[in-house]
Amino acid sequence: MTKPAGARRHLPSSPFNVPAPAAPPIENYEVGDRVSHDQFGLGRVVGVEGDLAVLIDFSGRQGRILSPYSKLTKL
Numbered sequence: 001m002t003k004p005a006g007a008r009r010h011l012p013s014s015p016f017n018v019p020a021p022a023a024p025p026i027e028n029y030e031v032g033d034r035v036s037h038d039q040f041g042l043g044r045v046v047g048v049e050g051d052l053a054v055l056i057d058f059s060g061r062q063g064r065i066l067s068p069y070s071k072l073t074k075l
Helices: none
Strands: 034-037 041-049 053-058 061-066 072-074
Touching: 034 053
Parallel strands: none
Antiparallel strands: 034 041, 034 072, 041 053, 053 061
């Protein structure tokens, strides 16, 4: 019995059919988490909108950061 062409494993030395790298998991934030943003600096999570966005208080100025939170780091 043969395997379908899509189920073959990739040989590390082969330049063909290189598998796409897996996307990193999206970090989960909770109200009260301390965070750092590349542009806005330090802040605290004040609201979470499911997997869509988080509301963050940056020293009196609030911001809504959309998922996948690439510039946001949990402290």
